[in-house]
Amino acid sequence: MTANPNLLKGNLDLILLSILERTEMYGLEIIKEAQARTDGFFDFKEGSLYPALHRLTEQKLLVAEFKYSPRGGAPVRYYEITDKGKKTLTEKRAEFQHFNQNVEALWSKS
């Protein structure tokens, strides 16, 4: 089972900031990390990943830099979360948990 595209799209910033919270990564690594951590539930396709990374960079939540990958080849663009990004992640995580708790409350009280 993979994520509902609308849910994925609606929470893309939270997902990307969460993945980049620990270490810097480039696009392909982010895709693989998302798949690995969620057993393939998050599968980025349809061009959603790169525009989102660029948007977060424009918003200064991420910084990006071309670096050589350990795998060799041409330099790839690594993304790293900024302090502003970390703060936003904390806020978004709290928002999501709050929302989630309330949805679950609806089910438990029905």
Place this chain on the structure above:
Amino acid sequence: MTNLEQYLRNASRGTYGKTRALIRTELEANIRIRGKELEHNGLTETQAINHALEELGAANQISTGMTGVYTMPKITVAAIPTAFALTALVIALSISRAQVETTVVGTVAECDFKNTKTQTMPCALEANWLKLSSFKTELEKAGGTLEVIPDGFNLQFPGDRLVKVNGSPTGTPENQSIDFKQNGEIFFPTLYVIGLIAEKSNLPVKLEGYINPRLTVGSTKIDFAGNAPVKTTMFRFMNIQTQLQNDLKNNGIEFSATRDCTNMTIPRLFICSAPSEKTHHIKVNAPQGTIFASLEQRNNKSFSMDIAAVNSNGMLEMKLASQTAYFVNDFKKLKTGQGETILLRLTNRIDARAKQYEIAELPKNLISTAK
């Protein structure tokens, strides 16, 4: 052009300068890394790159997303004095990216439709010639591509797959093969190109207009016009044949592949216009320009057809075999030589995935008499 280059072009469309270069460089590096991984799994380099592109998804979604990040914010912060002007600019930009209309000038070698003894299908199809450089310019403005290759050309509409149009570089204006070259310009038969786009495109393809048609592929519109009208009559006859053959067969009606319109190189359903045919003026409830085809069973296994567009008076002027035509709305009601006629309203869809016509709804027991 490789698939990778094509993908990078499409993915970075709508962005400019350093931003465009940045997007291309980033995507290419990631695609190549993924390609190398797939090569280790046994794919060839080309297969691996193609597979990596598929995994990444549609290039135009990346370009749309990137345009949203880099281009649209600049528009909204631009110093435009009124909301009206801002709206106008956004609308203009969206049209210029997605719905470019263009005029493609073709040279014309008219076929003589009256002389059915000498008329041939290639002549009918090649009555209009597409000036390839003009088509390329307008297609690229719309966000597509066109690349001439030794045996024809490749074209791609935005969001569509690559369409190859085969040609022959040996043609001359006097002795055309498929295409020909004149004064450094390459010309292809306009309707041949349109037909291939309809056949191979992944997107809905429409052809509107009886003469000087507008081709719509996905959301891209291309207008065709030249120093003489671009006529679509023969193309439309050919285009509806597959559906028509199926409809006739499903209604137990056989037709013969032998034609009295000479030199036809493919099986045809209709008999070419002949002096014995009568001109009918038929009132229909459809907007001006709507295209209809008539179908009569003329004798056993042979049919007569004509095609016409609704004129400014709401009338169709059609050539029918019978002095008096009795319009029916069911293929089963066509009878040999009795004047029963079906009118088919063309939908303008020309790709095989769609219904290309529907039986026209006419007043019950409508009769037309030739004057």
